Amino acid sequence: MKKIKYIVLSSLVLGFVACNDPEDVLLEEPIVVEDLPELTAGSADFSNYVSLGNSLTAGFTDGALFQAGQTYSLPNILSQKFTLVGGGDFTQPLTSDNLGGLAAAGDRIQGPRLVFGGAGPVPLESVIGPVTVGTDIVLNNPTGPFNNLGVPGAKSFHLLAPGYGNLGNVSLGLANPYFVRMTGSTPEISVLEMAVSQSPSFFSLWIGNNDVLGYATTGGDGTNPITPVSGAPGVGFDGSYGALVATLTAGGAQGVVANIPNVTSIPHFTTVPHNPLDPTNPDFGPQIATLNGIFGQLNQVYVFLGVPERSIEFSTTAASEVVIRDETLTDLSAQITGVLSASPTFPAFVQSFGLPAQAAPLVATLLGNTYGQTREATADDLFVLPSSSIIGTVNVESVGALMNAGLPEELAGQFSVEGISLPLEDKWVLIPSEQEEIAVATEAFNQIIATVASQAGLALVDANTLLDQLANGGITSGDFTLTANLVTGSAFSLDGIHPTARGYALLANEFMKAIDATYGSNFEASGNLVNVGNYPTNFSPTLQ
Template sequence: MKKITYIFLSSLLLVFTNCNDPEDVDLDPIVIEEAKPELTAGSANFSNYISLGNSLTAGFTDGALFQAGQNFSTPNILSQKFAMVGGGDFVQPLTSDNFGGLAAGGNRIQAPRLVFGGAGPVPLESVIGPVTVGTDIALNNPTGPFNNLGVPGAKSFHLLAPGYGNLGNVSLGLANPYFVRMTGSNPNISILEMAASQSPTFFSLWIGNNDVLGYATTGGDGTNPITPIDGPPGVGFANTYGALIQTLAATGAQGVVANIPDVTSIPHFTTVPFNPLDPSNPDFAAQIPTLNTIFGALNQIFTALGATERIISFSTTEANAVVIRDESLTDFSAQITGALNANPGFPVFVQQFGLPPQAAPLVAGLLGTTYGQARQATADDLFVLPSSTVIGTVNMEAAGALVAQGLSATLAGQFSVEGISLPLADKWVLTPEEQTEIANATDAFNAIISAAASQAGLAFVDANALLNQLANGGITSGQYTLTASLVTGGAFSLDGIHPTARGYALIANEFMKAIDATYGSNFEDSGNLVNVGEYPTNFSPTLQ
């Protein structure tokens, strides 16, 4: 079966209006704006500002870390405003170029950035051809100390971990290559120790996102679990976050913290529909009769077992939901295999696929194993963005396994089409049960963050509420309305997770508003919030 394309992204329309002739224009009365107060820092001391966090702090965008994104990071935007009221230099561990990606000793370990390919995100190299990743963690790390300690991929407990920036630990999975670029001659220093050693007067801390995001982006398959709430510092989120705040406050620094957005509301999980299978696509339409014949036999078993919610059927007139494997379901593999083997007509059934009657037990076992926990998706399921490149393609590993059991290559391919004849694996979908786990953890983490900020007298940014606004109607800033739509919304970059430069500018404004409320500064009242319209929403493929 050929690959089928189901996802279509809207293009942006630019609407221009013509001006009337001069004689038709009424002059508006002259408006004299009231003078704004002079910018003041209030009680805040920005002379040595340090930022801690993960990719959201580093300026990660379009699936990579690169110079242009770093220059538009929220902390760098803030530092430029802080400089107007006594803030000092703000040094970032800049990458070597605007390609993105990482190398180690000349070997690529992270891919370059994504770009817009006309219909959606595509790899940079698919547009401009091969590039050499210039940022090499073994050859050309920058010299610190650094004010921006945002480390892409870091979870809360990683900020306390010694050796997290040791090059020798990278191959062991115990170190982060982005932090290796910052540690220099002290490879075993922790992120928190590096921050405290610089005696900051003001800090920002935005951490915890990856503590739930890793679980979400892997479809809740268990390979990247949610950080436990309880446990000692460096393990449980509550004590880890408490240790972070206590250590930073002990330096005498003031600060601002942000909570965790609802990660299931970002474009990475809301762009791919649950029903992308289009019956007007001839490649798919040609398979529908055969698919319904196969699933018809299984549906009789589901009905007999009282599991009608598992019935799988494809329409010839309406958009169809993909087939998924749901690990929360009772496994009916044995029941399916037994029922098919007990059916005297099943050997005749398998002959329509060019198999001998003697293959009936083999096919019964394969169908039981494949569909024992299968169902069609519903609107309550969420699909990770990379699933859009998988749905409708042949899973070559699964097809190879079927060939090894005696099926022809053609038949094995027909039974291995992702989301159609082969249920999508857990890593591609977040079921409602998994979404509940994420929501519960997010609520618990946010309660911890809010309480810690209040107890320490820190400014607090409700990033969760901000994302909810973006996801439900959008946020208007100046002449622009930002939403949580991929590509067209303006707030989220092409990876569907990280903000655009414009999105980071919007977040910077929220940080300044929170600082105003706590420390008596007046970034907002003095007219010194940033104009989000001056920040880009995408970067050209030719940017190097």
């Protein structure tokens, strides 16, 4: 059915013209407006909807979980649409306030949320002063059951793990404090068991991001390894993911799953440039001549050893690259120490720092140990967002170590400036080989997700392609264009990892489109996708 509406357009003509001139005639221009079909669920049963996942489904944003963010969580947005076609109540384990953070018996274990400080993300307390974190995993956990079982920090195998919500296991690193808030009198229950115990008619599952993200956010330093692709349930991604879907669908539940974005495209890894050292910075520019003098000695050694590409030089006219440690490089520590120790001019160089010539062996060893696996960063290196507050600062631990080795405090400080005289450690940067590891794992995980979803007849959301679109030109939804830029892009929150409320709304639309395609619902065709413009992109520091 179509309705015809008429808009009367009048034309006012200035000047002396006859009343029957064409410009004086009232024009009627028809605009065709289509009646939208009535919303239907198709074959989907939304009567009891349960969501499983991690921080991306919990409503995590701005580096924390807090009530306002949870209100705009992806599954909560979906549940509001599901209620229009038979969906029931949707209960979330709400935090105590809008401060963010967690405490245990009054002791803070995670800090409050980030806010916009005028130039970029800053901690909430730097704007409004000290606060007391009110969400306490010992004192005030909510009562379930909960439909939103998103557990920030959870990996695929964690959803299968008994005791993952046991308070006694938190100090052992075997439990997640966010899940502790949900388990109540059943501390050994797993996330999957909690979901199945509710006999869901429909579920959403978005898990696997942390299986690679943990490795990425730690700069690939090995402290948070990528989950093995293959292995038994609770060990490998294929076994864990297969077990999750098989158990959830065993009772006839329908569902929607999402694949994993390539995390190296999110602003957490694309915001900090590889060349942030500005020669006009009064803390850096005046030091360039001295720094280049020091590195000039080292660069001669690099040339002698046949690796001139490792040379380091800071520009006086353009932004310079930071210095990083690259563990894939051959370790030349011993060779550098040997060459410097054998140089007849090196003792005089050491004396230029106010040290005695007898300190030459010590300095040679220190330089060898510090610069044996270093190079200047390139545009192919990615820096984690927290490195922005580290680059250019003095590493106190390094100062202490150098002083213990015999250097005076001032000189120890000069050789301990992060990213300049002290190479950035692996945890701050993803080098190309680490990015490749992430890409390979992501592709393998996504193949598993697609295969399992297809075999189970589930709807599949291609979150990987969605992120690629955000990172390469953006996505237009209604009157708004969202991109992957930090702060200005509207899609990602201040932590550079999790979406804004508007970003979650965009994702909710993609989930509904996938459900439409699989179950014959018509959220999109009936005009029932959400208007992303109705969702905020930031929260005020005074939001309590």
